Amino acid sequence: MEERYTISEFRARMGQNTPNQIRIDMGFAATHEDRLRLVERAIDWISQELTKNRHLKTEHSEDELTIEIVGLLRAMGFEAAHDTQYGGHCDIIVESREDFLWIAEAKIDTSNTWIFQGFNQLDTRYSTGLPGQDAGEMLIYCRRPRAADVISSWLEYLKEKRSDISVSDADETMSRRTQHIHEGTGKAFKVRHTPVTLYFQPRDKKSKGEDEAPLVE
Amino acid sequence: MSATDIKSELERRWGDDPVALVCVKIVDFIASLPAEERQLLTYATFMKATNKPVPDAELATAIGILVNSKIAALDTWAMYTDELGEDFELTPQELSTVQANKELIHPETGEPVPDYENYLVPFFVPTERLAG
Numbered sequence: 043m044e045e046r047y048t049i050s051e052f053r054a055r056m057g058q059n060t061p062n063q064i065r066i067d068m069g070f071a072a073t074h075e076d077r078l079r080l081v082e083r084a085i086d087w088i089s090q091e092l093t094k095n096r097h098l099k100t101e102h103s104e105d106e107l108t109i110e111i112v113g114l115l116r117a118m119g120f121e122a123a124h125d126t127q128y129g130g131h132c133d134i135i136v137e138s139r140e141d142f143l144w145i146a147e148a149k150i151d152t153s154n155t156w157i158f159q160g161f162n163q164l165d166t167r168y169s170t171g172l173p174g175q176d177a178g179e180m181l182i183y184c185r186r187p188r189a190a191d192v193i194s195s196w197l198e199y200l201k202e203k204r205s206d207i208s209v210s211d212a213d214e215t216m217s218r219r220t221q222h223i224h225e226g227t228g229k230a231f232k233v234r235h236t237p238v239t240l241y242f243q244p245r246d247k248k249s250k251g252e253d254e255a256p257l258v259e
Numbered sequence: 260m261s262a263t264d265i266k267s268e269l270e271r272r273w274g275d276d277p278v279a280l281v282c283v284k285i286v287d288f289i290a291s292l293p294a295e296e297r298q299l300l301t302y303a304t305f306m307k308a309t310n311k312p313v314p315d316a317e318l319a320t321a322i323g324i325l326v327n328s329k330i331a332a333l334d335t336w337a338m339y340t341d342e343l344g345e346d347f348e349l350t351p352q353e354l355s356t357v358q359a360n361k362e363l364i365h366p367e368t369g370e371p372v373p374d375y376e377n378y379l380v381p382f383f384v385p386t387e388r389l390a391g
Contacts, residue, residue, distance in 0.1 A: 047302045047314075049337075049376040055314050062316055068323025069335050069381065072355035077327065079359075119323035121272060139331045 060087045061118050068119050074174040077142045081120065085146075085179065085236060086215075088114045093239045100242055107183055107238070108133050108148045130167045133160075134181075145169055146179035151192050151237075154199035157182060161200065164233065171224030171231050180235045189237035193218055197235065260388040262290035265332050272329065281321035284309045286332065289385060300333070300383040322383070332389040337379045341365060341372075349379070 047055070049066075056062040064084050071077050088111050092099065099107065108124055112134055115122035121138065125131045134146040145168050147160040157180065164178050184192050190212075197209050197218055210219040217236040224231035265286050273279035288308030289297055302314060302322075311318055325332045337349040337357075347366050349357065357363045363375035372378060 045303045046380045049379045049381060050374070052302055052314060052381075053376070056316070056319060062319060065316060065319035065323050067358065068327045069319070069383075070354055070358045071327045072335070072351040073359075076355055076359060116276070117320070119278070119320040119328070121324075121328045137329055139327055139329060 064118050071138075074140070074142050077138045077174075078144065078177050081115075081136050081144050082179075082234060084115055084118055084120065085111075085181070086217075089181075089216075089236060089238045096240045096242045097244075099240055104133075104148055104150050104183065107240075108181075111148075111181070130163065132168045134179075141172075141174050143170065143175040144177060144179070146181050148181040148183065150183045151186050151196075154196050157196050158199065158203060161233070165222075165231065166225065169224065169226075169231060171227035171229055173229075176224070176227075176229060177232045177234070180233055182235065182237050184237045184239050184241060187241045187243070189239045189241070190216060193235055193237050260390075262286050262389060265330060265389055268330060269324075273324070278317055278320045278324065281309055281317050282324055282330070285321060285325060286389065289389065298384055300385075302381065304383075326383070330388075331386055333383040334386055335381055335383055337381045339363065339366075339372075339375075339379050341378065354379075354381075 053063065053066060056066060060083070064080055064087070067080055071080055091114070092107065092110070102110075105124075112122045112124045115134075115136065120136050122134060122136045124134060126135050132145050133148040136142075136144040145164060147164040147168070149157045149160040151157065161180055164180065169175065169178055182192065182196065186192055193216070194212075197220070200207060200220065201209055204222065207220050207222040212218060216239075217234050220233045220235065221230055223229070266283050269279050269282050269286075273282070285305050285308050288304075289300065305318060305322060306312070306314060309318060309321075322333075324330055326335050334351045335354060336351060337354045339347045339349060341347070357375065357379075363372040363379070364370070365372055
């Protein structure tokens with residue numbers, strides 16, 4: 043008789059790392075809520091990986107960072123693409139079964155004005171707001187210190203510009219969520235705002251020309 | 260749709276990505292089975308189809324693509340076998356709810372099943388897209 047794996051056994055065989063667990067869970071997703079949860083989980087893991095290697099990404103452009111994210115999403119089985127036409131050139135799209143569509147706009151934290159431009163692209167140009175297409179993401183590549191403050195500042199700016207947008211309270215994660223009524227559909231459109239921490243200013247090595255501090259006897 | 264159409268779509272959406280080849284092997288294997296043997300495909304079935312002695316990331320990715328991407332060639336069901344050896348089938352929707360809530364309620368007793376993933380065996384059923 044053919045061997046049959048329980049879910050536990052298959053998970054154990056595959057190893058407990060996050061990408062493999064996401065791959066397994068892709069096989070169980072049957073609703074748009076499942077699909078969104080998986081995309082967000084994948085983005086969280088990818089964001090963490092980019093942060094771990096931020097010392098190698100100090101010169102990366104927005105597009106280079108985004109293309110790396112798309113590659114990692116595809117490696118987990120997401121049908122992800124960069125620069126695809128959906129009302130314009132979207133930074134990241136993920137398409138899935140039953141017309142699920144998730145769009146992310148990615149911006150380096152140059153200024154709140156710059157990030158707001160991305161938000162408007164996501165909200166008014168790319169997103170459809172239709173069922174299964176009613177959630178998106180702002181990925182903010184934080185080259186400045188204190189990513190949590192960058193996000194807070196950005197959301198304060200967004201609230202001033204768009205009084206129709208409600209902002210969730212901060213939780214234990216780095217992400218924050220907003221919601222507003224999509225102008226196209228009249229239905230709720232949810233956006234998650236996620237910082238990708240890329241700030242890198244190590245202070246462990248002596249700078250050139252700096253004198254050694256003498257030991258105190 | 261047919262297996263040929265599914266394979267064309269895989270090529271269009273995934274190009275020369277190695278995982279597409281794994282998906283094609285699975286699709287070809289399913290298409291080669293008699294109709295009555297296609298309704299209870301398991302992880303082990305796909306390991307046999309792809310000559311993989313152990314499951315790996317490539318296999319899990321391929322299954323995810325066949326189930327959850329626009330390819331949508333498979334639905335995932337599950338069999339729950341309780342401590343008395345009685346079997347209960349979970350539909351894709353029921354399985355999704357169990358996984359989302361991280362809780363399986365016994366269909367007859369109404370009690371939560373501890374460590375439920377130890378008792379759930381997923382099986383895969385071709386959708387209409389692969390039935391042709």
